[in-house]
Amino acid sequence: MPDSLKNRRTIRKYTSKQIDDALLNELFEVAFRASNTGNMQLYSVVITRDAEMKKKLSPLHFNQPMVEQAPVVLTFCADLNRFIKWCNQRNAKPGYDNFQTFITSLIDATIVAQTFCVAAEEKGLGICYLGTVTYMTEQIIDILELPQYVVPVATITLGYPEVIPEQVERLPVAGLLHNEVYNDYSPSDIDQFYAEKEALSVNQSYVLENKKETLAHVFTDIRYTKENNERFSETFLNAIKKQGFLK
């Protein structure tokens, strides 16, 4: 098992070293070997290297500095455009303007994105996923000029790590696994599985800085609020509808 898998960290600061075209191509070759539904390959990747394009994308990713700082930004898209064009050109009648096909291609695009990331990390590169891609989806569609039946679902920034941060905590493995059927969590299970996370000094400082009662309140009241989640639910549904996946 390569160390890059066991010891992985998200990298948010990159050196100025550029990424060689041949390396990037090798990583895509590997990523596109990943499992996919019916070997239809219902995905595309938009490569952003141009500084002007990064400047346009940056506010849509809430001005996270990685977007302008990384040598390469990749936007992985669920893409039925190519497949539908192929079907039409062969006089076959595609029935892919629906939610199930969107979910299938979203999953397949995500599998490709993650395979790319694992391969990149094994080559010494660092990555950071930007979840903002499913928030500001319509605007990203405009800037990347995505046609009907193409929706961005995963954005990563990519570059050589300038700083290797500490590895962050995870919940105990046992807390995420269920044997045969789902064993629902009792109140004491919850206390037990979240105890280490809540006790970490970095998380306790985080609660203090944000003047909240508990770490859970930092998530519900600041980081992932009901109001934002509902707003972004609407914008994302609008985007997939506008791109032709919900009739």
Add this chain to the structure above:
Amino acid sequence: MPDSLKNRRTIRKYTSKQIDDALLNELFEVAFRASNTGNMQLYSVVITRDAEMKKKLSPLHFNQPMVEQAPVVLTFCADLNRFIKWCNQRNAKPGYDNFQTFITSLIDATIVAQTFCVAAEEKGLGICYLGTVTYMTEQIIDILELPQYVVPVATITLGYPEVIPEQVERLPVAGLLHNEVYNDYSPSDIDQFYAEKEALSVNQSYVLENKKETLAHVFTDIRYTKENNERFSETFLNAIKKQGFLK
């Protein structure tokens, strides 16, 4: 770059060799190190080893023989149940019963599933994804006893390969990449990118066997029909609604 990434194949036939608990645990440790949104870890995995459980799951995966034949079946789920329970137990008010949160956890569960697969393949195991999990979702929820806010999104079968099949074709890498903005496909681009796939004797036999005009017709008329896609769009939407993600 490990060979298991470059030379990967989906494995559909497994030897009778069981998977060691320590190995399985190591693979989960690695998989759960993958990137995830806000380090909330909004996913769970249900492990199926029991023959009776496999027998119940099998028809929901359209009786694909891998389900009963593989020593282990894993169902990766988008899971807000644990996180919401934690928030409630700390008197924080979770706002996670919405589509955006579902999409976030679906993406994170998929990233974990694929990281698991890459790690498993590096250890000599073989995997096969079963896309049927997003078709027969409600029934799988019942059998695995998944509570509110838990939806299965990726199922894999796992075991030691009995046969290593030929590597299957992929579209040319250039056909999947776009520089800076999406370069839409002209009719001749489509012909060019699909030429190799269409010319393969295995695909040509496939067209003949199915008595279809072209390979595209095999997809539209047999494998992924409009009728099925629309039916499974409805069942999947019902499942995520029933599990509490669409108000």
